[in-house]
Amino acid sequence: MSFTVCFLTGLFSHGLQDPPSWMLFLTRPVWIYQFTQGVHVTSGIASIPLLLAKLWSVYPELLKWPPVKSVLHGVERASIALFIASSLLEIFTGLINTYKWYPWPFPFRETHYWLAWVIWGSLLLHIAVKLPAIRTHWRSRPAGGEKPATTVPGRWSRRAFLGGVGAATGAVVLTTAGQSSPWLDWFNLFAPRKMGAGPQSVPVNRSAAEAKVTELAQAADWSLLVSHAGGQRTFTRADLQAMPQYEHELPIACVEGWSQSAQWRGVRIKDLVAAAGGRADADLRVTSMEPEGHYRVMTMQSAYVQDEMTLVALELNGQVLDIDHGYPARIIAPGRPGVLQTKWLKTVEIL
Structure with missing residues (x-):
């Protein structure tokens, strides 16, 4: 969900910098860009602990041998590798951009925009390849929807792991969203700009x-x-x-x-x-x-x-x-x- 929100608000932000004639919502409400860009950056920051948690929970699958068992399996592995690499680069450069630091030789705006499409393309490809397994999983679930007890690497319970990820995500959102939301300004500890300063x-x-x-x-x-x-x-x-x-x-x-x-x-x-x-x-x-x-x-x-x-x-x-x-x-x-x-x-x- 955070990637979806970040992707859609990012497209809107990119479009506003050189809006085509058909683009709507240019001037009203007056806070339209204030809202969408605040949501964009906040959801992007929220994606960091979510993505890291996902990688931590599935990394044993990434290390299985042999790395490629079939053509379809190879496509699956390639799609997830592309998704992981582009996602890490996207959120890393996006976070650094909030501090107006550009230690790379490529243009940020264009690279950030096209990386977003690479992420979504690789994600859709991965879902398409895994669709038969997804269908099998949902059809084989017990009546009533009970989920089997599961653990993640490090022997955390599923509930504890999800609770920790939720707490970490909430913490980074709460301590940075105040740069665009006046209601959260009091909690703004880590964002590079603070309201009323300057x-x-x-x-x-x-x-x-x-x-x-x-x-x-x-x-x-x-x-x-x-x-x-x-x-x-x-x-x-x-x-x-x-x-x-x-x-x-x-x-x-x-x-x-x-x-x-x-x-x-x-x-x-x-x-x-x-x-x-x-x-x-x-x-x-x-x-x-x-x-x-x-x-x-x-x-x-x-x-x-x-x-x-x-x-x-x-x-x-x-x-x-x-x-x-x-x-x-x-x-x-x-x-x-x-x-x-x-x-x-x-x-x-x-x-």
């Missing part, structure tokens, strides 16, 4: 210093260039402040699993597009002042552009936006992964 009481993943934008963001002559096929217009921060201001409570939710709701105030992106003479139903290409980085250029679909809650934010929690939160201006939109809530705005291109 500038203006909101965590940050990437500071201005890390992004190498400190001097550019503090420049007195900063302005935001908004362009389209018919022309362009620049907006200083004073120009943006002179436009109608709107305030909304929206979560900032990151792919690493942490999130927090906050009060954001600024100009509606749809008003900015209209003021520049752009089409209301257009997509946008937004560029940050960051000199490098995979997410310095972001595409925003028209569903976000037309949403009343999508802002060019100038304030956070009643204060001028901190530089680590994207001063002089940033994007904040409902139901959006944090990596796409572009900070330190430089240009907005109306496509």
Whole structure:
């Protein structure tokens, strides 16, 4: 079940980073990504003790000799070997990603995505090969469904073993889920982010210093260039402040699993597009002042552009936006992964 939940929420998260036109639930409810990504990371962490327990209980079967008895048996062994290897790599790299540590040369997002499909493919293949044995087992169970007394390696009773696994899984969930669930924040002992920590009481993943934008963001002559096929217009921060201001409570939710709701105030992106003479139903290409980085250029679909809650934010929690939160201006939109809530705005291109 944990693998299923993790797989489905992972597909949703992957899709939101570059949503196709048919994808639903982009902006509503506003906490949709906060919820699904929190569940994704939490179920992924829960999978660690569950997978290790499963391996511990079946490893004698993995060491039987000869390793391959027939073609069908070989397919079964190959499918389970692929499942184990890909699962261990998936949860190991996923856990390290929550701490923003990337000691490998391959791109995390793409590798994580395709590994999920490898896991599910190998699992379905394994189930298909074992289906006759599964049917035989269920047909031979005694009337009333009594299960024979069983033990696992180490002479634990079945009940004790399952109780220990359940307790371990509950413990890791309870002590990490608070990074995305305010109800569990008190128990958040091991997650890398904690609610209320950081500038203006909101965590940050990437500071201005890390992004190498400190001097550019503090420049007195900063302005935001908004362009389209018919022309362009620049907006200083004073120009943006002179436009109608709107305030909304929206979560900032990151792919690493942490999130927090906050009060954001600024100009509606749809008003900015209209003021520049752009089409209301257009997509946008937004560029940050960051000199490098995979997410310095972001595409925003028209569903976000037309949403009343999508802002060019100038304030956070009643204060001028901190530089680590994207001063002089940033994007904040409902139901959006944090990596796409572009900070330190430089240009907005109306496509």
